Amino acid sequence: MREAIGGTFLFNIMIVFIFFFTAFLAIAINYSQAFRIKNQVINYIEQYEGMNETSEEEIIEYINSSGYYRNVDCSCDNNDYVCLGNNDNTGSNVHLSSDSSRKAKGLCIKKLSNSNGDTYYRVTTFVSFNLPIVGEFLKLPVKGETKVITND
Numbered sequence: 001m002r003e004a005i006g007g008t009f010l011f012n013i014m015i016v017f018i019f020f021f022t023a024f025l026a027i028a029i030n031y032s033q034a035f036r037i038k039n040q041v042i043n044y045i046e047q048y049e050g051m052n053e054t055s056e057e058e059i060i061e062y063i064n065s066s067g068y069y070r071n072v073d074c075s076c077d078n079n080d081y082v083c084l085g086n087n088d089n090t091g092s093n094v095h096l097s098s099d100s101s102r103k104a105k106g107l108c109i110k111k112l113s114n115s116n117g118d119t120y121y122r123v124t125t126f127v128s129f130n131l132p133i134v135g136e137f138l139k140l141p142v143k144g145e146t147k148v149i150t151n152d
Contacts, residue, residue: 034070034125034126036066037062038142041063049149050121050149070126070128107123110122122143122145122146125142126140128140
């Protein structure tokens with residue numbers, strides 16, 4: 001009887017270890033995908049010198065082909081951002097197409113300016129987990145900024 005109890009205890013420890021290892025792996029993979037998407041969007045904005053129709057088309061095409069989809073709230077830090085696909089354009093926020101067939105959710109872009117009046121953009125992607133029973137239990141922003149855009 002003693003060996004049966006010891007085997008069960010060891011089996012439970014192995015199950016817990018596998019659970020934590022799998023969770024760590026899932027978080028690492030999702031974080032790396034969000035980081036890669038953010039970096040590529042920043043590259044497109046810098047390549048086309050700001051947000052315009054060409055950079056928007058490239059960003060939407062890249063995100064839709066990469067499999068990145070996060071159904072996150074488009075408020076993105078207290079309504080400072082406009083999510084890709086949102087049709088609101090207030091203040092210095094970037095206005096992107098509202099065509100629902102081309103929407104790429106989970107990406108926020110904000111047009112900013114420094115003290116010299118130079119323009120740059122802040123791009124935010126998200127790492128999120130949504131389980132069927134638990135729901136969304138983790139949403140981490142991954143932020144990055146472009147270099148100063150001279151022609152914007």
